[in-house]
Each structure stands twice: as C-alpha cells, then as structure tokens.
Amino acid sequence: MSQYYYTKTHECFSVADGVATVSITPHAVDQLGEITYVELPQVGTELSAQASFGEIESVKTVSELYAPVSGTVVEINGELDAEPERVNDDPQALGWMIKIKMSQPEELETCLSEADYQAYLDASA
Numbered sequence: 001m002s003q004y005y006y007t008k009t010h011e012c013f014s015v016a017d018g019v020a021t022v023s024i025t026p027h028a029v030d031q032l033g034e035i036t037y038v039e040l041p042q043v044g045t046e047l048s049a050q051a052s053f054g055e056i057e058s059v060k061t062v063s064e065l066y067a068p069v070s071g072t073v074v075e076i077n078g079e080l081d082a083e084p085e086r087v088n089d090d091p092q093a094l095g096w097m098i099k100i101k102m103s104q105p106e107e108l109e110t111c112l113s114e115a116d117y118q119a120y121l122d123a124s125a
Contacts, residue, residue: 012117029091038080040080074099
C-alpha cells in the first residue's frame with residue numbers, strides 16, 4: 001500500500017516519481033456527505049502549496065480544495081465530471097482528483113503522516 005501524506009485541510013496524497021496524486025480524506029468524505037459536484041483545474045495549471053485548486057460540493061455544503069504541494073497539474077480525474085460519487089465510494093483510489101508534478105519536493109516535510117493526521121482529528125473532536 002502506498003504511503004499517504006495528509007493536510008489539516010483534509011486533503012491526502014501519495015507520491016510516485018515526483019507526482020502527487022491528490023484526493024480528500026475518508027474523514028472529509030464523512031463530514032461532507034454525498035458528493036454532488038467536483039470542480040477541478042485544467043491540466044497545466046501552476047499551483048502553490050495551500051492555494052485553492054477547486055471546489056467540492058455535497059448535499060450539505062460547498063468546500064474549497066487546497067493543493068498540498070506546489071507544482072503543475074499534469075492530470076485530472078475526468079471521471080468525476082459524470083460520477084462525482086466516486087469520491088464517496090473510494091476517495092483515494094477511484095475518487096482521486098488531480099496529479100501534481102511537484103516543483104518543491106521538500107514540502108513533503110510539512111505534511112502530516114497518517115498517525116499525525118489521526119492525532120489532529122482526535123484533538124479537534
């Protein structure tokens with residue numbers, strides 16, 4: 001299983017060959033409820049860490065999506081246009097959102113491990 005990195009804004013991602021595959025955490029899915037729409041950037045968009053890259057809408061709310069690392073969007077999950085519920089079904093495998101070619105891999109050091117993210121959730125509860 002891939003190692004995932006987490007953010008306090010509830011994005012998570014795995015890294016392979018300098019490319020981060022970004023999704024939202026299962027916790028975020030639980031909080032949002034049924035996902036109805038996902039707005040994603042275009043391929044080629046330059047992102048900075050912690051900058052908004054899109055929105056996710058559910059039956060409950062609309063939330064911003066934030067880039068966990070800086071870089072260039074090299075792929076988006078076009079399946080989410082027709083099937084946003086893929087995020088509910090499996091946020092990390094089927095419901096991934098964007099792939100970012102990282103420009104500053106050292107930013108990984110500022111992300112949370114799964115244990116740190118769980119501790120953050122526990123402290124926030």
